[in-house]
Amino acid sequence: MKEGIHPNYREVCFVDLSNGFKFVTRSCAQTKETVKMDDGRELPLFKLETTSESHPFYTGTQKSVDSLGGRVEKFRNKFARVGIKK
Template sequence: MRKNIHPNYRTVAFHDTQIDQYFFIGSTVGTQQTIVRDGTEYPYMAIDVSSSSHPFYTGEQRSHGNEGRIAQFKRRYRKSK
């Protein structure tokens, strides 16, 4: 293999800030931040959502409380008849 062309593959600490959970996964992501966990220093990457917090994977559906356009139309014009 050619030298100095491959990215640095190492274990990275991904922090899901939404649920405050850490994942230690092998990655080539570049980051300047580090974190010490269990006496070992890892590169640190904060993420907003992961499979542990995403509504599709957790089964939680978020409703916005807005009714659809057809329901609004029926509600509005039901009174006029």
């Protein structure tokens, strides 16, 4: 492999801010904070707004937005009162 072209991967702790879920993986993400893990290691901390633990798609709580019909049906409902004047 070529020298100097690969990122410097290291273990990083990612934390979900919505529910506090933590996981450790190798990453080259730049961080300013660190966290002390349960096993005594001190790892860089990267805060996330949502992860697979809190995202509605992965948790099964996602709602269907298009449950009331398609675009054409919404248009017809919106302009049903206007109609054509004779």
